[in-house]
Amino acid sequence: MATSGNKNINAKLVLLGDVGAGKSSLVLRFVKDQFVEFQESTIGAAFFSQTLAVNDATVKFEIWDTAGQERYHSLAPMYYRGAAAAIIVFDITNQASFERAKKWVQELQAQGNPNMVMALAGNKADLLDARKVSAEEAETYAQENSLFFMETSAKTATNVKDIFYEIAKRLPRVQPTENPTGMVLPSGQAATAVNSSCCA
Amino acid sequence: MSMEASELQDLSDDADYAASQQQGSASMMRCDSEKRSSSSEHEGAELIYTKDNVAIHPTQFASERISGRLKLTKQDSVLFLSWIPYKGEIPNAKLSDKDRSLYTITAVPFTEVRSIKRHTPALGWQYIIVVLSSGLAFAPLYFYSGGVREFLAIVKQHVFLARSAEDTNVLLVNDFQSPLQRTLSSLELPSSLPVASGQSTYPSDGGGSSNDNRISILSQYGLRKQKSHDPTRDLSIHLLEKFSLVTKFARETTTQLFSENNGFGSIDKRRNNQPVHSYPEKLSNIAEEKHHESSHSYPETDRLDNEEISNDIDVPADPLEFNNLSLVWGKPRQSPMGREEFTAFLDSEGRVVDSKALRKRVFYGGIEHQLRTEVWPFLLGYHAYDSTYAEREYHRSVKKKEYEDLKLQWKSISAEQAKRFTKYRERKGLIDKDVVRTDRAFEYYEGDDNLNVNIMRDILLTYSFYNFDLGYCQGMSDYLSPIMFVMEDESESFWCFVALMERLGPNFNRDQNGMHTQLFALSKLVELLDTPLHNYFKQNDCLNYFFCFRWILIQFKREFEYEKTMLLWEVLWTHYLSEHFHLYVCVAILKRCRSKIMGDQMDFDTLLKFINELSGHIDLDSTVRDAEALCICAGENGAASIPPGTPPSLPLDDGILYPQDDDIL
Numbered sequence: 001m002a003t004s005g006n007k008n009i010n011a012k013l014v015l016l017g018d019v020g021a022g023k024s025s026l027v028l029r030f031v032k033d034q035f036v037e038f039q040e041s042t043i044g045a046a047f048f049s050q051t052l053a054v055n056d057a058t059v060k061f062e063i064w065d066t067a068g069q070e071r072y073h074s075l076a077p078m079y080y081r082g083a084a085a086a087i088i089v090f091d092i093t094n095q096a097s098f099e100r101a102k103k104w105v106q107e108l109q110a111q112g113n114p115n116m117v118m119a120l121a122g123n124k125a126d127l128l129d130a131r132k133v134s135a136e137e138a139e140t141y142a143q144e145n146s147l148f149f150m151e152t153s154a155k156t157a158t159n160v161k162d163i164f165y166e167i168a169k170r171l172p173r174v175q176p177t178e179n180p181t182g183m184v185l186p187s188g189q190a191a192t193a194v195n196s197s198c199c200a
Numbered sequence: 201m202s203m204e205a206s207e208l209q210d211l212s213d214d215a216d217y218a219a220s221q222q223q224g225s226a227s228m229m230r231c232d233s234e235k236r237s238s239s240s241e242h243e244g245a246e247l248i249y250t251k252d253n254v255a256i257h258p259t260q261f262a263s264e265r266i267s268g269r270l271k272l273t274k275q276d277s278v279l280f281l282s283w284i285p286y287k288g289e290i291p292n293a294k295l296s297d298k299d300r301s302l303y304t305i306t307a308v309p310f311t312e313v314r315s316i317k318r319h320t321p322a323l324g325w326q327y328i329i330v331v332l333s334s335g336l337a338f339a340p341l342y343f344y345s346g347g348v349r350e351f352l353a354i355v356k357q358h359v360f361l362a363r364s365a366e367d368t369n370v371l372l373v374n375d376f377q378s379p380l381q382r383t384l385s386s387l388e389l390p391s392s393l394p395v396a397s398g399q400s401t402y403p404s405d406g407g408g409s410s411n412d413n414r415i416s417i418l419s420q421y422g423l424r425k426q427k428s429h430d431p432t433r434d435l436s437i438h439l440l441e442k443f444s445l446v447t448k449f450a451r452e453t454t455t456q457l458f459s460e461n462n463g464f465g466s467i468d469k470r471r472n473n474q475p476v477h478s479y480p481e482k483l484s485n486i487a488e489e490k491h492h493e494s495s496h497s498y499p500e501t502d503r504l505d506n507e508e509i510s511n512d513i514d515v516p517a518d519p520l521e522f523n524n525l526s527l528v529w530g531k532p533r534q535s536p537m538g539r540e541e542f543t544a545f546l547d548s549e550g551r552v553v554d555s556k557a558l559r560k561r562v563f564y565g566g567i568e569h570q571l572r573t574e575v576w577p578f579l580l581g582y583h584a585y586d587s588t589y590a591e592r593e594y595h596r597s598v599k600k601k602e603y604e605d606l607k608l609q610w611k612s613i614s615a616e617q618a619k620r621f622t623k624y625r626e627r628k629g630l631i632d633k634d635v636v637r638t639d640r641a642f643e644y645y646e647g648d649d650n651l652n653v654n655i656m657r658d659i660l661l662t663y664s665f666y667n668f669d670l671g672y673c674q675g676m677s678d679y680l681s682p683i684m685f686v687m688e689d690e691s692e693s694f695w696c697f698v699a700l701m702e703r704l705g706p707n708f709n710r711d712q713n714g715m716h717t718q719l720f721a722l723s724k725l726v727e728l729l730d731t732p733l734h735n736y737f738k739q740n741d742c743l744n745y746f747f748c749f750r751w752i753l754i755q756f757k758r759e760f761e762y763e764k765t766m767l768l769w770e771v772l773w774t775h776y777l778s779e780h781f782h783l784y785v786c787v788a789i790l791k792r793c794r795s796k797i798m799g800d801q802m803d804f805d806t807l808l809k810f811i812n813e814l815s816g817h818i819d820l821d822s823t824v825r826d827a828e829a830l831c832i833c834a835g836e837n838g839a840a841s842i843p844p845g846t847p848p849s850l851p852l853d854d855g856i857l858y859p860q861d862d863d864i865l
Contacts, residue, residue: 019674020633038637041674043758044749047809062805069630069674071710078746096629 011171012062013164014080016104017089018097019068022123025154026089027065030164035155042067045079052161052168059168061085080108085117085167090138092122092151093130098138105145117170118147119163125151126158245273245280245307249354253344254283256303266303270341272354273307279358280307281330283341305330305338310359313373320348320369328352530825534565536767542571550589552578556776558585563776566767572686579773580699582692596692603691607662631660631672638677642762644685656680659694666698673708676701678754682766703848707753717846718752719745722783724841729787729830733794740803747808748786755782764820771824777831779849780842784834788826789818 015023024046025039031050046065051058064079066072080086086108090101101120108118120142122133135151142149148166152159249272256266268285283305308330317329319340326348327340343351352371355361364370545558552558559579567575577583583592610624618625635657639645645652659680664672680697687693706714722745727734737743750758755772757765772782790797793814802810831838845851 019630020637038640040637040758041634041677043675043678043753044746045808046812047805049809064805067674071673071708074710074712075746096626 007057009057009059009171009173010062011059011084011168012064012082013085013087013167014064014066014083015087015089016066016076016080016108017068017087017121018091018094018100021068021089021091021094021097021101022152022154023068023087023089024065026087026121026123026152026160026163027063029154029157029160031063033157035157044072045075050164052165054165054168057168057173059171061164061168076107077111080112083113083116084171085119086112087119087121087163087167088147089121089123090133091124092133092135092138093124093127095132098122098133102141105147109145115172117167118145119167120147120149121163122149122151123154126153126156245275248272248274248279248358249351251343251345251347251351255342255344256283256285256339257342258303258339265342267344268304270343270351272351272358274358279310279355281305281310281313282307283338303339308332310355310373315364315373316352316355316361316371317367318348318352318369318371530828531564533821533824534561536566536568537561537571537575538568539571542567542575550592551587552585555585559774559776562770563774566770569686569763569766572766572770573688573692576683576686576770576773577692577696577699579770580696581702582696582699599695600691603662603694606666607658609665610661627664627672628661630674631657631664631677634672634674634677635660639681639762642681642685645681652684655690655693656684659684659690659697662694663697663701667701667705670701670705670708675708675754678757679704682757682762682769685762686766703850704755706847706851714847715749715753717843718780718783719748721780721842721846722748722752722786725783725787725830725834725838726790728834728837728841730791730794733790733798736798740801740807742804742807747804747811748790750812751786751789752782756785759815759818760820761816768820768824775848777828778839780846781827781831782848783842784827784831784838785823787830788823789814791826791830792823 015027017023019041022039024042025035027046027048028034028036028039031048042065044067048063048065049060050063051060053059064083066076066079086104088101088104088108090097092098105118105120108116120138122135122138124130138151139149141147148170150159150163150166152163154160249270251270253267254270255268258264258266266285268283271282271284273280273282283303285304312333313330314333315331317331318326319328320326325342325344326346327342328348328351329337329340331337352361360374361371364372541561542558545552545554545561547553555578558575562575562579577592578585583595587595610628613621613624635653638653638656640650640653645656656677660672660676663676664670676697679700680693683696683700684693687696704714707718708714723734723737723743726737737745756768759765760768768785772785775781778784793810796802797807797810800806834841
């Protein structure tokens with residue numbers, strides 16, 4: 001699927017997950033390499049971009065960070081529509097946040113882009129003493145649902161860059177022509193390659 | 201696409217000349233004996249200058265424009281200015297002789313003129329505004345045939361004109377005092393007027409004498425019929441409206457240009473600080489057409505009805521310039537109201553005698569911090585303005601008891617009960633997560649085991665029982681934080697928060713309806729007040745205005761520093777000019793960024809990022825002033841753009857306040 005011609009890829013990525021799971025903190029760590037102990041809640045949505053170099057290509061992530069509260073759920077499709085990738089975040093110290101993550105996975109499987117690269121992030125991995133969700137449980141769930149799973153810590157920066165890097169690697173290099181609303185948008189001359197090549 | 205500047209100037213003149221020929225009038229006449237006979241009112245005066253087709257626009261309707269003749273006469277070495285409407289030339293039944301005479305300017309000596317503001321856009325009609333020493337101003341005089349430059353040149357031969365240091369388009373008359381002034385002759389009026397007018401703008405910040413002048417300017421001739429029930433209007437507002445019309449004309453024109461060219465071809469020019477004048481040919485055609493209309497068509501529209509924006513071309517130019525024109529009219533901000541001043545609003549028993557005056561005062565300057573604890577409860581509606589000291593004291597004690605009872609409802613939930621009470625656990629969990637990250641960098645909430653954080657949690661949890669249907673929603677803690685900081689009392693904070701939520705609760709509705717109505721109203725206001733920007737949003741799929749979601753949801757709490765937020769909130773809560781002043785604040789900020797937004801061709805994502813990153817970079821005072829001017833400019837059109845019941849209006853009384861969906865959290 002990947003073609004060597006595509007050097008620059010723009011990929012829309014959305015972060016979903018329960019309130020206080022650490023979505024904004026993950027983004028902040030990834031984009032600005034910062035961590036704030038009491039990161040304020042996200043109102044509406046926030047948008048960031050960050051570029052990663054992966055093997056043969058440069059991936060520019062356009063990241064949507066969303067509000068976690070169920071009440072703002074109705075806004076979520078606006079943000080995950082057209083996303084090439086999603087990170088579903090839960091808090092390993094909070095079982096309910098894991099349950100909520102599963103609901104997000106279901107919703108994306110039902111409503112989202114079928115080619116979406118989905119990652120499950122068990123955040124706050126530094127709080128081992130307070131762990132409520134075992135890595136095995138999350139890993140099993142991820143495998144059953146074709147996601148990849150990583151435990152992350154925005155606080156210590158553990159696995160933060162890695163999870164984005166892993167997503168970047170998994171992004172299809174060529175956008176299937178059947179899907180013109182397209183999630184991965186090769187930029188520049190690469191667009192020509194998109195039209196001429198076809199793969200499902 | 202791009203044109204040489206010199207070419208453009210010439211074309212702009214052409215537009216004027218075309219218009220003048222349309223009217224079949226000579227552009228300038230001097231010492232015409234025939235004309236002199238008509239100036240019977242001024243015996244023995246020497247006629248220095250006359251100019252035909254100089255008009256006043258009392259309303260936005262072309263049919264109601266009054267054309268007339270402008271004259272300069274001299275008697276005993278004093279120069280006089282007159283403007284006499286033509287008699288019987290305007291076949292307009294709606295325009296009474298009374299109206300006509302109302303606007304007549306009879307021989308005003310230049311000794312009484314303080315300044316002349318000229319406006320000479322690249323395209324469209326030039327006008328001047330004559331401001332008297334008394335601070336009064338005449339309605340703008342439109343030179344349909346051009347010639348403002350010549351007019352000023354002739355004035356200059358007889359009186360001392362000096363360019364204002366603050367605004368090169370303001371010419372001070374007989375002002376020998378200002379050390380900053382530069383004489384007109386030393387500068388000469390630039391031959392490239394379009395560029396000059398495009399670059400000169402009002403200072404947008406406060407201070408400066410000409411600024412003060414602008415505020416005090418009243419139009420004694422601005423007595424057009426007005427819906428008098430609107431209490432916010434006064435004479436100065438009438439003048440503002442006149443200016444707003446100018447800007448509306450300009451916007452309409454710009455829109456027309458933009459839409460006809462299917463995009464924003466002129467943006468590049470604007471980035472180079474050039475006025476928009478890319479399509480002069482087109483425009484002069486329009487101008488001619490409209491000119492026809494202005495003399496031959498008589499719209500049926502009720503003149504009282506201010507709803508319609510005329511399509512007529514008037515002063516089309518760089519919309520940026522018009523922003524500046526329309527945006528400098530808000531009053532300079534006052535210093536916050538202090539205790540002494542507040543006490544003067546109270547009678548001996550503590551009633552606020554004139555609540556409107558109090559709200560006005562707060563609107564224009566805010567409140568000293570120590571006083572907020574007394575005034576906020578009024579603004580929020582927790583205390584009635586006509587309550588006495590004693591009544592308020594009693595009210596407080598009753599409410600305190602009531603609060604304690606409400607609090608006890610969740611305090612008494614045992615661990616065993618909580619296990620079986622998912623909704624409670626979920627709400628508590630949500631609140632717990634949010635209070636520890638609300639304004640923790642702010643002194644009042646910082647540090648481990650901060651008591652105020654606990655109080656915040658208690659209040660929010662109590663509120664979620666008081667208003668179980670609405671519950672807790674993210675953003676509420678943002679509202680509560682400053683209220684607690686101001687009230688410094690748990691029960692009082694709670695009840696002030698309750699009062700605020702009576703109006704803003706719909707922001708947090710599950711169906712997002714309160715937010716949608718406000719975003720919709722905002723889109724209507726931008727359409728009204730900045731059509732090109734509206735069209736830009738439309739073309740770029742940004743019409744849902746979700747990029748303003750945070751602004752509206754928590755009334756700019758995340759956009760300003762703490763102290764500024766409190767100031768803005770008390771201004772908003774006065775509901776002085778409008779219950780929906782916050783929407784005008786949105787428009788004001790968007791307008792300030794319009795060239796950036798459109799120039800950078802921002803799409804929705806970029807726009808959202810841009811708007812979020814404005815946080816901490818918005819100047820509050822000038823924004824509020826802009827919003828004030830916009831609110832006044834929009835007038836009833838603005839109010840009509842906002843659907844009834846739009847928060848923070850009190851909800852229409854139709855039963856269920858907070859419609860429930862399946863999932864209550």
